[in-house]
Amino acid sequence: MAILEARGLTVDIPTEDGVIHAVRNVSFSVKAGSLFGIAGESGSGKSVLTQAIVGLLPNADIGGQAWFEGRDLIGLPPQEVRKLRGGRIGMIFQDPLSSLHPYYTIGAQIAEALYLHEKIDRRDARARVIDILGKVGIPSPADRLDDYPHQFSGGMRQRVMIAMALILKPSLVIADEPTTALDVTVQAQIVALLDAMRRELGTTVILITHDLGLLSSVADDVMVMYAGHRMEYGKGAAVFRSPAHPYTAGLLRSSPANYSPGSELVPIKGRPPSLLATPAGCVFAPRCSDALSDCAVQPPPLRVYSDGVESLCWREEGASAAPAIAAPSPPAKKENGRAAEPVVAVKDVHLTYQVGSFFGPRRSLDVLKGIDLTVEKGETVGLVGESGCGKSTLARVIAGLTRASGGSVKLLGQDIGALDGARWRDMRRNVQLVFQDPFGSLNPRRRVGSIIGDPYRLHGEAHGEERKRKVRHLMEIVGLNPEHYNRFPSEFSGGQRQRIGIARALALNPSLIICDEPVSALDVSVQAQVLNLLRRLQRELDLTYLFISHDLSVVRHVCDRIAVMQGGRIVELAGAEELFANPRHPYTRTLLAASHAPPVLAGASDRSLREMRMVAS
Numbered sequence: 001m002a003i004l005e006a007r008g009l010t011v012d013i014p015t016e017d018g019v020i021h022a023v024r025n026v027s028f029s030v031k032a033g034s035l036f037g038i039a040g041e042s043g044s045g046k047s048v049l050t051q052a053i054v055g056l057l058p059n060a061d062i063g064g065q066a067w068f069e070g071r072d073l074i075g076l077p078p079q080e081v082r083k084l085r086g087g088r089i090g091m092i093f094q095d096p097l098s099s100l101h102p103y104y105t106i107g108a109q110i111a112e113a114l115y116l117h118e119k120i121d122r123r124d125a126r127a128r129v130i131d132i133l134g135k136v137g138i139p140s141p142a143d144r145l146d147d148y149p150h151q152f153s154g155g156m157r158q159r160v161m162i163a164m165a166l167i168l169k170p171s172l173v174i175a176d177e178p179t180t181a182l183d184v185t186v187q188a189q190i191v192a193l194l195d196a197m198r199r200e201l202g203t204t205v206i207l208i209t210h211d212l213g214l215l216s217s218v219a220d221d222v223m224v225m226y227a228g229h230r231m232e233y234g235k236g237a238a239v240f241r242s243p244a245h246p247y248t249a250g251l252l253r254s255s256p257a258n259y260s261p262g263s264e265l266v267p268i269k270g271r272p273p274s275l276l277a278t279p280a281g282c283v284f285a286p287r288c289s290d291a292l293s294d295c296a297v298q299p300p301p302l303r304v305y306s307d308g309v310e311s312l313c314w315r316e317e318g319a320s321a322a323p324a325i326a327a328p329s330p331p332a333k334k335e336n337g338r339a340a341e342p343v344v345a346v347k348d349v350h351l352t353y354q355v356g357s358f359f360g361p362r363r364s365l366d367v368l369k370g371i372d373l374t375v376e377k378g379e380t381v382g383l384v385g386e387s388g389c390g391k392s393t394l395a396r397v398i399a400g401l402t403r404a405s406g407g408s409v410k411l412l413g414q415d416i417g418a419l420d421g422a423r424w425r426d427m428r429r430n431v432q433l434v435f436q437d438p439f440g441s442l443n444p445r446r447r448v449g450s451i452i453g454d455p456y457r458l459h460g461e462a463h464g465e466e467r468k469r470k471v472r473h474l475m476e477i478v479g480l481n482p483e484h485y486n487r488f489p490s491e492f493s494g495g496q497r498q499r500i501g502i503a504r505a506l507a508l509n510p511s512l513i514i515c516d517e518p519v520s521a522l523d524v525s526v527q528a529q530v531l532n533l534l535r536r537l538q539r540e541l542d543l544t545y546l547f548i549s550h551d552l553s554v555v556r557h558v559c560d561r562i563a564v565m566q567g568g569r570i571v572e573l574a575g576a577e578e579l580f581a582n583p584r585h586p587y588t589r590t591l592l593a594a595s596h597a598p599p600v601l602a603g604a605s606d607r608s609l610r611e612m613r614m615v616a617s
Helices: 045-053 077-085 107-117 122-135 154-166 183-201 214-217 238-241 245-255 392-397 419-428 448-458 464-476 494-508 524-541 552-558 576-581 584-596
Strands: 002-015 018-031 035-039 061-068 089-092 173-177 202-207 221-227 228-233 300-303 310-312 344-355 363-375 380-384 408-411 431-434 511-518 545-548 562-564 569-575 607-613
Touching: 002 045, 002 202, 018 035, 018 045, 018 061, 018 202, 018 221, 035 045, 035 183, 045 061, 045 173, 045 202, 077 089, 077 107, 089 154, 089 524, 107 122, 107 154, 122 154, 122 552, 154 183, 173 183, 183 202, 183 214, 183 584, 214 238, 221 238, 221 245, 221 431, 228 238, 228 245, 228 607, 245 524, 363 392, 363 569, 380 552, 392 408, 392 511, 392 545, 419 431, 431 494, 448 464, 448 494, 464 494, 494 524, 494 584, 511 607, 524 552, 552 576, 562 584, 569 576, 569 584
Parallel strands: 018 228, 035 202, 035 221, 089 173, 173 202, 380 545, 380 562, 431 511, 511 545
Antiparallel strands: 002 018, 002 061, 221 228, 228 310, 300 310, 300 607, 344 363, 344 408, 562 569
């Protein structure tokens, strides 16, 4: 029995540039008690679709029907939708820190839903909140009830958001990218928690994500969206085992899990189309490597296959899924039969902070506890571990942004702790960083030419036309159009903004580039493009990388060696393949067990066509 059934949903959003056709004729059915997954790249319409259903797009023009428990949500008055939202339909948003109010305790924010939807006194509300916090895994819930959001870790804040969504025992919960910014172990905990709530409370879950590995491990049914259209729809096992649509196959093919380590990834070419105009033919045709002559001129038919999978495509035989496996890149360069002198040598590094309030007692907090690590010239060393283990702190110490409390860090043979200001400023050019958020790390008020040229300006190099020429050359190296020199960051896509950050890091020809979660915020197809770029630049420019990530399939693909950090220590250090094949430390085995890789694509689909019928695209 379906708890939610959408029929021909369309969402048009008026803007200054015109009407954005965000969702086009999308139909789907969610069975009661199931986990329904919605996948696709950023801008495909996943979040807009669900927000339109629950009345969170008041200015949009919404057509079609969305039947929930016998009522069409699209036709309900706003006050009726508000009663259902929270009471019968819960929402879990992507960023728990920005979704929780910093001025109110988590107990007060969870209890607010009770006061809005029920007549309840404070004592009963407090008891209900403590009970739900315990169910979602918050330790000592009675003691944490009056804490503020900033006093919780990212995983704990997401548990608070889940508690807020479940406090009224809704029959449907919509989880919008609930695990994107979380470590693999925390991701596994959150997914297990959602699954437990589904089984224990009978709650139906709609999970929106671009993490296909995660979705393939938990979803009963899956809908793949692109540019506002439903491209593929069916049982999760059938869709991921043998994708029918070239777009689904392209997403799976973009994952590093489908390639030998170090080989060239095959991303989906091109960029998603503008949603201001609806194309005459298939919306995916310009990026499709399997496009037929009819794809560009006529809307594709809906094909239904023998395993129940539905695909909006002109192809009858299903998508070709096998990736082209390239040979891995050569190992780090050697000189005279031995490794070159390490670019970085970290020896017994400690870092201790003094924490506590101004008026209260202060105590010491050990963040790094005796780190030993070397990074050889031309290699990529990965750092993995949960949030708070010290990965980014170690990177800041190596980059000279934080001074170690003990031990030594040698960069190109020089102890950076012994350098004075002038000598360190000269040495600083040898280590650069690429940050996680490609938009937050770029000044939105400055043009990209100025942003990329900052290292030249700060170090007194390349003035005037010479600087402009070098910046344009850097843009060309990383795959950006040099003619876009005067554009602002907002005029670029996420992948292009990350390329801007990489170009800025390359400006001074550094000996070491520290990549701190450089692809975690990107869609899988854009992620593949950036990883290919980093690998190509390493080969051509003989670069050395320290690569921080929580995505183990990415780390395995790009890294020569991997260091596993836990509690401020490196608990295991080994070659990438050796670590994955034979993990020695229990914590490493825990990380590997918690990761979700997309299913490996073995070859082309052998699905037989059962039925074909024409529909409006």
